[in-house]
Amino acid sequence: MIRVILPAHLRMLARVSGEVQLDVEGPVTQRSILNALEARYPMLRGTIRDHVTQQRRPFVRFFACEQDLSHESPDAPLPDAVATGAEPFLLVGAIAGG
Amino acid sequence: MSKVRVLVGTKKGAFLLTSDGKRKEWEVAGPHFGGWEMYHLKGSPADPNRLYASQSSGWFGQLIQRSNDGGKTWEPVGNKFAYEGEVGTHQHYDGTPRPWEFKRVWHLEPSLTDPDTVYAGVEDAAIFRSIDGGQTWQELPGLRGHDSGSRWQPGAGGMCLHTILLDPSDAARIFVAISAAGAFRTDDGGQTWWPINRGLRSEFMPDQTAEVGHCVHRIAMHRSRPNVLFMQKHWDVMRSDDAGDTWREVSGNLPTDFGFVIDVHAHEPETIYVVPIKSDSEHYPPEGKLRVYRSRTGGQEWEALTKGLPQSDCYVNVLRDAMAIDSLDSCGVYFGTTGGQVYASSDAGDTWAPIVRDLPAVVSVEVQTLP
Numbered sequence: 032m033i034r035v036i037l038p039a040h041l042r043m044l045a046r047v048s049g050e051v052q053l054d055v056e057g058p059v060t061q062r063s064i065l066n067a068l069e070a071r072y073p074m075l076r077g078t079i080r081d082h083v084t085q086q087r088r089p090f091v092r093f094f095a096c097e098q099d100l101s102h103e104s105p106d107a108p109l110p111d112a113v114a115t116g117a118e119p120f121l122l123v124g125a126i127a128g129g
Numbered sequence: 130m131s132k133v134r135v136l137v138g139t140k141k142g143a144f145l146l147t148s149d150g151k152r153k154e155w156e157v158a159g160p161h162f163g164g165w166e167m168y169h170l171k172g173s174p175a176d177p178n179r180l181y182a183s184q185s186s187g188w189f190g191q192l193i194q195r196s197n198d199g200g201k202t203w204e205p206v207g208n209k210f211a212y213e214g215e216v217g218t219h220q221h222y223d224g225t226p227r228p229w230e231f232k233r234v235w236h237l238e239p240s241l242t243d244p245d246t247v248y249a250g251v252e253d254a255a256i257f258r259s260i261d262g263g264q265t266w267q268e269l270p271g272l273r274g275h276d277s278g279s280r281w282q283p284g285a286g287g288m289c290l291h292t293i294l295l296d297p298s299d300a301a302r303i304f305v306a307i308s309a310a311g312a313f314r315t316d317d318g319g320q321t322w323w324p325i326n327r328g329l330r331s332e333f334m335p336d337q338t339a340e341v342g343h344c345v346h347r348i349a350m351h352r353s354r355p356n357v358l359f360m361q362k363h364w365d366v367m368r369s370d371d372a373g374d375t376w377r378e379v380s381g382n383l384p385t386d387f388g389f390v391i392d393v394h395a396h397e398p399e400t401i402y403v404v405p406i407k408s409d410s411e412h413y414p415p416e417g418k419l420r421v422y423r424s425r426t427g428g429q430e431w432e433a434l435t436k437g438l439p440q441s442d443c444y445v446n447v448l449r450d451a452m453a454i455d456s457l458d459s460c461g462v463y464f465g466t467t468g469g470q471v472y473a474s475s476d477a478g479d480t481w482a483p484i485v486r487d488l489p490a491v492v493s494v495e496v497q498t499l500p
Contacts, residue, residue, distance in 0.1 A: 040164065040189060044205065074205040078189040082209040083231075090188040124188045 033064055034119040038091075041079070041122070045072040050119060059114040061093055062105040079122060090125040132499040133455050134199065135463055136180065137471055138167035141489035143182060145200045148484075152461050152475040155484045161203065162194065169236050169450055169493040172199075176244035177497050181263060183234040183249075191233050193249075193263050206263035210234070210251055213270035219253065220282040229253045229273065236450060238293035242300075250290035254281060254307040256319065269319035272305065277324060277341040284308030284344045284363075291449055292348050296355040304358065304373060309344035312360065314373050325373030329362060346389045347449045351398035359401050359428070361391040361449075366403055368428050379428025384415045390452035394477060395460035399427040402454075402462060402478060404447040413444035421464070423478050437481035438472065445470070450493035457498055465491025 035051045042048060053067045069076045080087050085105075087093070092101040096110045096118050112118035135146040142160030161167075165184045173179040180196040182203070191210065194203040210231045218226035232252040240246035245262040255273045257266040272290075281288060289308055296302035301318040304325075311326040329343045336342075344363035351357065360367040360376065365386050367376040380386035387408040394400035403422050407415045414420065418441065421434040445468035455461040462474045469488040474481045 038188075040186070044189075044192070074192075077191065077208045081190070083211050088188065088190060 032116045033059060033067070033113065034116050035064065035068060036119045036121045038122060038124040040124065041075060044074055044078065047072075052116075058106075059109050060106050061100070061103070061109065064109070064120055065105075092123045092125065094121040094123055095119070131457055133457065133461060134172070134177075134497045134499060135453070135471065135473075135484065136170040136172065136200070136493075136495040136497070137465055137488065137491060138169050138182070138450075138493035139465075139469070139489040139491050140166055143167040143170055143184075144485070144488060146471065146484050150457055152455075152457075152473060155473075157485055158200070161200070165192075166233075167492065168233060169495075171237050171239055171495045172497045173239040173244040173247075174241050175239070177499055179239070179244040179262075181237045181239060181247050183237055185233045191231075193234065193237075195263050207259065207265050210249070210255075210257055210266055211268070212255060212273070213268040214274075217273075218279055219288060220280060222283060224282075226279070229255070231255075232287060235289045235291045236293055238295060241295055241297055248293050248295075248303075250293050250305060252287045252289040253283075254288045254290040254310060256290055256293065256303075256305055258319065269315075271315070271320050272313060272322040275313070275322055275324070277310070280341060281307065281310040282342065292345075294348060294350055294355075294358075296350075297352045298355050302355070302372075304348060304350075306345040306348050306360075308346065309363075310341045311343040312345050312348055312358075312373055325369075326376070327374065328369075328376030329367065330365070331363065333363075347391050349391050349393050349401070351393040354398045357398065357427075359391050359393060361388050361403055363387065364408070366391065366428060379424070381424070381429035381431055383422055383431050384420075388447075389449040390447055390464060392452045392454050392462070395454050395456040396458065397425070400425050400477070401428065402452065403431075404452070404464065406446060412446045417442050417444060419443040419445065419466075421462070421474075421478055421481075434474075434478045434481070436479065437474075448492055451491050453494045453496040455496045455498045461496065463494050463496050465494040467491065 033053045131150040137144040142163040144159035148155045168183045170182040178199040182194040184192040195206045221227040236250040238248040249257040292306035294304040306312045313322045315322045346361045348360045356372045358369040366380045368379045385405045388406045419438045422431040445466035452464040465471045467490040471484045
């Protein structure tokens with residue numbers, strides 16, 4: 032079971048509170064987590080990564096295990112602690128803007 | 130008794146303001162989507178409980194929200210705006226080519242007859258249509274694909290398609306306006322488009338009367354006379370009596386011919402409204418006096434409407450989508466400011482009062498006249 036923590040605006044959009052728990056088939060990567068997240072919550076499509084290019088939105092970052100994984104390949108395996116559910120995968124909105 | 134519902138989009142959420150036909154006492158609901166930029170909300174003329182809203186942020190991109198109960202509840206619908214075919218280039222501010230890239234929806238225009246059909250004007254400039262209540266969106270690529278597309282350039286606010294006018298007498302005819310490309314028209318339901326900018330003159334262009342490149346801020350029509358169009362351009366208030374084929378200036382005695390909004394009285398097709406703004410680049414009312422100007426002659430001769438509006442120390446702006454007119458008798462006129470005020474007049478502009486004073490910066494104002 033993968034644990035995902037969304038920023039407040041996306042929790043509100045998806046109408047969830049607290050962590051989201053996902054079953055991810057195959058290797059646990061950024062892409063497989065986002066695919067599973069968007070399949071469960073279609074309203075999140077386009078908000079974390081661009082619909083067309085699939086690029087991460089610039090003001091959204093991916094953290095886990097006290098590391099910034101935003102610039103890792105979307106197909107790189109995530110740490111075992113994320114894959115086992117010991118640690119959450121965090122989607123974080125940048126502290127920026129007015 | 131009739132009611133009105135004013136839909137207000139702001140930089141930090143949406144607000145719904147409702148009143149009875151007297152338009153003196155108001156209920157304020159919101160913020161909806163607090164913290165998000167709400168560029169535009171509009172109701173379907175065919176089903177006033179069907180509302181569409183453009184919700185966006187620099188963090189999470191574009192969302193479209195739909196309500197089926199007049200704004201009490203909302204649901205996110207489709208937000209995939211993918212350009213059709215080969216994505217070419219337009220000109221950047223510096224004149225270099227830049228690929229088209231979707232940024233946001235500036236304006237939503239529901240069909241006059243079908244609640245599930247709605248048009249979206251987007252940045253980078255293009256028009257999309259949904260025929261399933263906003264679930265899916267398809268570009269009408271003939272506009273962006275016009276021969277002039279590679280020469281379009283952004284205005285200061287981005288290269289946005291901000292105005293969509295549907296002709297009530299001809300379902301195949303649509304007018305749009307783009308900053309800073311100009312006005313365009315289709316007569317075949319959106320397959321082919323052509324520029325309608327003859328008569329416009331723009332001093333900032335090397336060829337001041339070029340086919341495209343004009344910074345059109347807004348166009349408006351009265352539904353009884355769809356061949357008569359009124360335009361607030363970056364500078365100049367213009368008028369066309371032939372569906373945009375030719376334009377002539379009607380700025381007349383305005384204190385400045387710069388501004389963003391322009392609209393038409395609900396029952397008098399020759400009565401029009403603008404809010405003159407000082408430019409370049411102050412973008413606040415001249416002399417610190419917030420004045421709506423009304424012409425009862427279709428332009429050229431204008432009178433200042435000041436009763437109830439601040440006449441000193443007022444330095445707000447009124448953005449292009451932030452004026453609306455209801456269809457009661459006498460008609461109500463509404464506009465919102467970047468200072469967060471929404472002003473209403475229930476007597477066609479003679480007197481004004483604020484509905485609310487302290488919202489976030491207002492981006493758009495629409496009004497629905499309800500049975």
